[in-house]
Amino acid sequence: MKHILSGYPIQRPRRLREKAVLRDMVREFHLRPEDLIYPLFAVPGKDVVNPVSSMPGVCQLSVDNIVKEAVDAYKAGVRAVELFGIPPEKDEVASGAYDPNGIVQEAVKAVKDACPELYVITDVCLCQYTNHGHCGIVNGGCVLNDPSLDYLARTAVSHAEAGADMVAPSDMMDGRVGAIRDSLDEAGFEGVPIMSYSAKYASAFYGPFREAAESSPKWGDRRSYQMDPGNSTEALRETALDIQEGCDIIMVKPGLAYLDIVRRLKETFDLPVAVYNVSGEYSMVKAAAAQGWIDEKRITLEILLSMKRAGADLIISYHAKDAIRWMNE
């Protein structure tokens, strides 16, 4: 009774914070190297390293340099990469996206040859490959849904044929997971998982990526297919549909400003949840760090850990290689 009478608290949360060893012992969430997926951008040519000005530290790389970077990342502890391609030519129907000798297909083959243990995921979308920059087939100023599905499915199959371990559709057409699943199964790739960008918002946070991937829409925007930032419950409906259609991993994109959605997906569904720590989030950290305004290492590790705490099992992040290096220090 003495403590109550004298006004001292019985419960003192600070007891568990006093010593580092105990803080480590009672920590609820952990960031691990295997949580992170490292994105890479493949361009045509040989020995090409094009720095992306809005994303310091990120470069477009020709396939020979993609291989070097992938091997280097693997040695640093990166377990998985996600490959994006920028084709030599773009057209109405995104021919480069499903070309068996296309840029991503070549990059996948070369990376799997050089480093078979590295898990290779491919982004499945048409926007880098279309001359209008939209994620589907266009007619009369509209992005057509059903005609786009066949092209997306062909793209996914061509990635699997090149040796991709997993495909990740990011286009947001209705029914694309089902179309991709059917085509993969028909082609004998029933073991290749689909990580669906199931709740992908129409976001200004993708700005720097569009420089990296040269994928800005030439007219209009992506609001007729990507989700409205004002919606939350819609993310559950979108994700439920993708699960019905056979996806294996669900995703929220962007990350930081959408961690409430990560939490809702985690609590609603029993599939692994991925989150995309997108280009704009990366660039903001890099810009502030370059000014000396923030501690890049601490901020980055805190952001990634916060994504785990929100409910993410996997994080796609341009910080992946640095973060793993910092984790291991």
Ligand code: PBG
């Ligand atoms: C392609 C795609 C985009 C991103 C990943 N896949 C851009 C977009 O939808 O415009 C964004 C990634 C990032 O910003 O880091 N559809």
